[in-house]
Amino acid sequence: MEHIPVGVHGFVRLDDSMADDMSVVNAARVSFARQSSEIHDELSGKDKGLIRFLMQNRHGTPFEHNSFRFHIKCPLFVAREWFRHRIGSFNEFSARYSEVPDEFHLPELSEIRTQVGKPGSYSFEPVSDEIAMDARQIINAQAIIAHAAYREMIDMGVAKEVARMVLPVSMMTQFYWTVNARALMNFLSLRMESNAQLEIRQYAQAVSEFFKITMPVTYEAWIDNGMTAP
Amino acid sequence: MEHIPVGVHGFVRLDDSMADDMSVVNAARVSFARQSSEIHDELSGKDKGLIRFLMQNRHGTPFEHNSFRFHIKCPLFVAREWFRHRIGSFNEFSARYSEVPDEFHLPELSEIRTQVGKPGSYSFEPVSDEIAMDARQIINAQAIIAHAAYREMIDMGVAKEVARMVLPVSMMTQFYWTVNARALMNFLSLRMESNAQLEIRQYAQAVSEFFKITMPVTYEAWIDNGMTAP
Amino acid sequence: MEHIPVGVHGFVRLDDSMADDMSVVNAARVSFARQSSEIHDELSGKDKGLIRFLMQNRHGTPFEHNSFRFHIKCPLFVAREWFRHRIGSFNEFSARYSEVPDEFHLPELSEIRTQVGKPGSYSFEPVSDEIAMDARQIINAQAIIAHAAYREMIDMGVAKEVARMVLPVSMMTQFYWTVNARALMNFLSLRMESNAQLEIRQYAQAVSEFFKITMPVTYEAWIDNGMTAP
Amino acid sequence: MEHIPVGVHGFVRLDDSMADDMSVVNAARVSFARQSSEIHDELSGKDKGLIRFLMQNRHGTPFEHNSFRFHIKCPLFVAREWFRHRIGSFNEFSARYSEVPDEFHLPELSEIRTQVGKPGSYSFEPVSDEIAMDARQIINAQAIIAHAAYREMIDMGVAKEVARMVLPVSMMTQFYWTVNARALMNFLSLRMESNAQLEIRQYAQAVSEFFKITMPVTYEAWIDNGMTAP
Numbered sequence: 001m002e003h004i005p006v007g008v009h010g011f012v013r014l015d016d017s018m019a020d021d022m023s024v025v026n027a028a029r030v031s032f033a034r035q036s037s038e039i040h041d042e043l044s045g046k047d048k049g050l051i052r053f054l055m056q057n058r059h060g061t062p063f064e065h066n067s068f069r070f071h072i073k074c075p076l077f078v079a080r081e082w083f084r085h086r087i088g089s090f091n092e093f094s095a096r097y098s099e100v101p102d103e104f105h106l107p108e109l110s111e112i113r114t115q116v117g118k119p120g121s122y123s124f125e126p127v128s129d130e131i132a133m134d135a136r137q138i139i140n141a142q143a144i145i146a147h148a149a150y151r152e153m154i155d156m157g158v159a160k161e162v163a164r165m166v167l168p169v170s171m172m173t174q175f176y177w178t179v180n181a182r183a184l185m186n187f188l189s190l191r192m193e194s195n196a197q198l199e200i201r202q203y204a205q206a207v208s209e210f211f212k213i214t215m216p217v218t219y220e221a222w223i224d225n226g227m228t229a230p
Numbered sequence: 231m232e233h234i235p236v237g238v239h240g241f242v243r244l245d246d247s248m249a250d251d252m253s254v255v256n257a258a259r260v261s262f263a264r265q266s267s268e269i270h271d272e273l274s275g276k277d278k279g280l281i282r283f284l285m286q287n288r289h290g291t292p293f294e295h296n297s298f299r300f301h302i303k304c305p306l307f308v309a310r311e312w313f314r315h316r317i318g319s320f321n322e323f324s325a326r327y328s329e330v331p332d333e334f335h336l337p338e339l340s341e342i343r344t345q346v347g348k349p350g351s352y353s354f355e356p357v358s359d360e361i362a363m364d365a366r367q368i369i370n371a372q373a374i375i376a377h378a379a380y381r382e383m384i385d386m387g388v389a390k391e392v393a394r395m396v397l398p399v400s401m402m403t404q405f406y407w408t409v410n411a412r413a414l415m416n417f418l419s420l421r422m423e424s425n426a427q428l429e430i431r432q433y434a435q436a437v438s439e440f441f442k443i444t445m446p447v448t449y450e451a452w453i454d455n456g457m458t459a460p
Numbered sequence: 461m462e463h464i465p466v467g468v469h470g471f472v473r474l475d476d477s478m479a480d481d482m483s484v485v486n487a488a489r490v491s492f493a494r495q496s497s498e499i500h501d502e503l504s505g506k507d508k509g510l511i512r513f514l515m516q517n518r519h520g521t522p523f524e525h526n527s528f529r530f531h532i533k534c535p536l537f538v539a540r541e542w543f544r545h546r547i548g549s550f551n552e553f554s555a556r557y558s559e560v561p562d563e564f565h566l567p568e569l570s571e572i573r574t575q576v577g578k579p580g581s582y583s584f585e586p587v588s589d590e591i592a593m594d595a596r597q598i599i600n601a602q603a604i605i606a607h608a609a610y611r612e613m614i615d616m617g618v619a620k621e622v623a624r625m626v627l628p629v630s631m632m633t634q635f636y637w638t639v640n641a642r643a644l645m646n647f648l649s650l651r652m653e654s655n656a657q658l659e660i661r662q663y664a665q666a667v668s669e670f671f672k673i674t675m676p677v678t679y680e681a682w683i684d685n686g687m688t689a690p
Numbered sequence: 691m692e693h694i695p696v697g698v699h700g701f702v703r704l705d706d707s708m709a710d711d712m713s714v715v716n717a718a719r720v721s722f723a724r725q726s727s728e729i730h731d732e733l734s735g736k737d738k739g740l741i742r743f744l745m746q747n748r749h750g751t752p753f754e755h756n757s758f759r760f761h762i763k764c765p766l767f768v769a770r771e772w773f774r775h776r777i778g779s780f781n782e783f784s785a786r787y788s789e790v791p792d793e794f795h796l797p798e799l800s801e802i803r804t805q806v807g808k809p810g811s812y813s814f815e816p817v818s819d820e821i822a823m824d825a826r827q828i829i830n831a832q833a834i835i836a837h838a839a840y841r842e843m844i845d846m847g848v849a850k851e852v853a854r855m856v857l858p859v860s861m862m863t864q865f866y867w868t869v870n871a872r873a874l875m876n877f878l879s880l881r882m883e884s885n886a887q888l889e890i891r892q893y894a895q896a897v898s899e900f901f902k903i904t905m906p907v908t909y910e911a912w913i914d915n916g917m918t919a920p
Contacts, residue, residue, distance in 0.1 A: 015716070018708035018757050026705070027866045030761070031784040032579070033791070053580055058650070061544075064779035065868040067708050067757035071720070077325075077395060084521075086316040089754035089870065094721040095307075096427060097349050101723070107392060115389035119327050119492070120513055124389060135388045138379050142396040145375065149368050158365045159345035159354060161427050162337060165307060166372040170395040176717045178755040178870070180779065190518070197326060197391050245486070248478035248527050256475070257636045260531070261554040262809070263561070283810055288880070291774075294549035295638040297478050297527030301490070314751075319524035319640065324491040331493070349722070350743055406487045408525040408640070410549065420748070537785075537855060546776040555767075556887060557809050567852060575849035579787050584849060595848045598839050602856040605835065609828050618825045619805035619814060621887050622797060625767060626832040630855040657786060657851050 004206040009103045009172045010074045012206035014214075019066035019181060021217040024051055028062040048217050055221040060230040063182040063218065068210065070177045075105035077169040078200045085187050088179035096161040099154060103172040104143035109136060111198060122195070143170055184211055185222050185229035192227065234436040239333045239402045240304045242436035244444075249296035249411060251447040254281055258292040278447050285451040290460040293412040293448065298440065303404040305335035308430045310399070311421070317413040322405035326391040329384060333402040334373035339366060341428060352425070373400055414441055415452050415459035422457065464666040469563045469632045470534045472666035474674075479526035479641060481677040484511055487522040508677050515681040520690040523642040523678065528670065530637045535565035537629040538660045541651070547643040552635035556621040559614060563632040564603035569596060571658060582655070603630055644671055645682050645689035652687065694896040699793045699862045700764045702896035704904075709756035709871060711907040714741055718752040738907050745911040750920040753872040753908065758900065763864040765795035768890045770859070775877050778869035786851040789844060793862040794833035799826060801888060812885070833860055874901055875912050875919035882917065 003013045025047045054062055112132040113124040146166050153163035191204035212219040233243045255277045284292055313320060342362040343354040376396050383393035421434035442449040463473045485507045514522055572592040573584040606626050613623035651664035672679040693703045715737045744752055802822040803814040836856050843853035881894035902909040
């Protein structure tokens with residue numbers, strides 16, 4: 001599993017990683033000057049206990065000595081939230097250098113929702129079928145019209161960086177994201193929780209699957225810690 | 231001067247600061263354990279020389295002991311570039327919590343441009359008056375149509391976070407940005423140079439004016455250093 | 461209060477700050493595009509509730525739009541732990557540039573302790589009066605001998621950066637530390653807790669007093685949140 | 691080559707890495723939405739030119755999508771300078787949890803030097819053989835006496851974290867350091883230059899050898915760029 005599709009156009013792909021549970025154990029054990037020659041390759045019960053202990057007691061730094069390089073394709077309004085996470089590295093598609101392809105996020109009917117409550121305690125409820133269909137058509141039509149306007153300006157010779165001003169935030173973008181497990185857990189803790197916007201939660205879910213496979217003991221300890229990053 | 235307008239809707243406002251040239255001198259002098267009682271309040275020629283020395287020799291940390299808190303209003307496509315700068319703090323308007331007002335960036339006729347050259351060595355040239363007028367009308371029309379579609383969905387009861395998907399990246403946003411002089415110089419060095427997009431250069435110019443007034447000796451040393459951040 | 465002594469030689473001094481509770485409220489309210497003109501200067505009950513809400517729900521970024529510049533003098537082994545905190549700015553006394561003065565941390569008799577338990581669950585107990593007195597004499601003698609050896613090498617013409625190799629980690633150092641309230645709370649949450657070493661806890665306690673006076677509502681919300689940084 | 695000795699006790703060991711020149715190229719090419727299927731595994735001349743272009747034009751972020759995990763053993767006064775580099779992850783030996791072994795840095799006779807000039811333009815010259823021998827004996831004697839005093843207090847039951855106060859900064863420590871190529875180049879540019887202290891320059895030299903082998907094109911571009919980090 002190297003590529004998890006999200007929606008029609010989107011995906012989360014793990015490009016490469018340098019990450020296993022043993023990296024946490026070894027980094028923590030340098031506190032006791034355990035030499036590398038003493039370090040076996042398979043996690044013992046004691047190692048697993050150490051990871052759980054570190055997680056519960058907010059010893060965060062041993063979880064930083066690893067690295068995940070993801071390639072993400074997602075709507076721009078999702079990328080906007082993603083890029084708020086400063087501990088990590090990003091390189092993104094540039095609408096200044098390249099033409100933006102005709103790819104936009106279009107929510108499923110079941111994803112069109114209404115907002116109930118007030119700031120701090122929102123919840124979201126389904127809308128009627130008619131409203132969902134109308135809204136979906138509006139979103140779709142806007143994407144088509146906007147991209148046509150964009151194309152027209154490109155054809156007129158207008159610079160890409162100017163023409164793109166008409167494109168909606170539903171447009172797809174893509175980026176590389178390189179991050180360590182500690183920052184990854186922080187991202188997931190904020191973007192998987194029920195207050196996060198549905199669309200980024202779907203991406204966070206995909207990211208978490210790669211995390212789970214790569215560092216299973218750390219993943220489980222994090223889940224058992226209430227998904228709170230150390 | 232606390233508020234510099236940029237374009238029709240935008241501005242850069244310095245909300246507060248803890249910043250003067252003396253902060254650089256004092257931070258550097260702690261290397262020599264100069265006690266605070268020995269430190270006078272006015273910059274001497276020697277102090278100015280020290281600032282220039284630090285700048286030229288890439289001693290960056292003494293420039294970090296100060297803080298500027300800006301309030302910015304700018305188009306979303308400008309904010310996107312701004313938020314790539316990770317050393318600093320941001321809080322932004324949320325299109326999940328609040329309705330997006332009917333405010334969009336509309337370039338002046340003279341700002342509609344064409345792109346010449348290839349990646350790495352672009353330049354931008356004016357377009358004909360007709361093309362400029364056509365493009366400006368398209369950008370304007372798209373903003374109006376998109377906001378009407380947005381309003382319609384809001385009126386139908388669709389959640390703000392869903393309805394906003396149709397809004398173009400020319401929409402205005404606003405945010406607080408708190409940053410120290412070292413990260414500020416890094417931002418300016420990248421966003422004032424000729425390769426930066428015109429629109430963010432206008433904002434960077436406004437930011438630089440506040441920097442110049444607040445830390446004039448540091449500003450001048452930075453200019454004389456080719457606008458390279460230490 | 462601008463200067464809190466710690467031990468015989470040490471202190472925590474607040475050199476300057478740009479920090480009040482209102483900065484948290486204003487940064488959070490930009491999410492709702494509240495204009496600055498609508499913002500009054502005194503905290504209302506609603507403002508205080510907002511700060512508590514942000515603290516409890518891990519909305520950390522609004523706490524970053526402020527700045528404290530501290531001048532600290534402390535033993536080197538305390539500074540070593542302090543500098544592990546990467547979100548913040550440091551400039552320190554340099555033993556390469558300046559001669560190290562004859563100032564060393566000497567624990568009080570009551571501070572000489574023995575360690576009970578094992579990694580992860582240490583506790584510390586008093587030692588007998590004799591042991592305390594012996595240990596204190598040893599620590600004192602070592603500082604005197606080491607500084608004499610240092611002075612001798614300096615007098616022989618040996619470079620400061622070489623001669624300082626003999627100096628013990630009880631030597632006093634000093635530094636400027638500029639930090640925002642979020643990073644400050646993270647520092648305090650780790651360095652005021654019972655597992656932190658006694659000596660850095662004393663400094664963290666002094667830092668917390670400045671925090672309390674400067675941002676009383678934030679401080680109280682943080683205490684009520686179990687001293688967990690948002 | 692996985693382990694480079696430095697001095698008698700020290701070393702730089704590359705524990706693991708996720709780093710090659712292609713990671714720079716791929717991260718940069720996402721700007722143009724080059725799909726992974728189009729990406730070949732071997733660097734072309736065009737790829738090499740791209741890396742050189744990015745380096746010269748201060749496009750730093752593409753150099754961040756890789757990771758080196760080092761295990762370092764070095765004197766504490768070297769580690770102190772190392773830990774000033776905030777972009778990266780550290781876990782270090784703890785003198786609170788473990789007994790400090792009897793290992794100290796002892797400079798070679800040829801490394802005992804005198805300092806000429808003033809702050810900002812120091813240079814270092816050899817001392818006479820007698821002075822070198824005397825200084826080396828003093829440093830050695832101090833390490834022996836200090837460790838004996840430390841051992842005595844440990845035997846008396848004094849807590850390790852208290853007893854260690856007598857230990858000089860020549861004591862060896864060890865740590866894990868995980869860092870990306872951009873931060874690595876910044877470290878090397880500051881710690882390999884002639885103004886850096888001799889002892890950390892030796893370690894930086896060892897780090898640079900691993901960098902050179904792992905990312906040869908990036909390394910060469912960095913050298914040709916005057917060893918200035920992008």
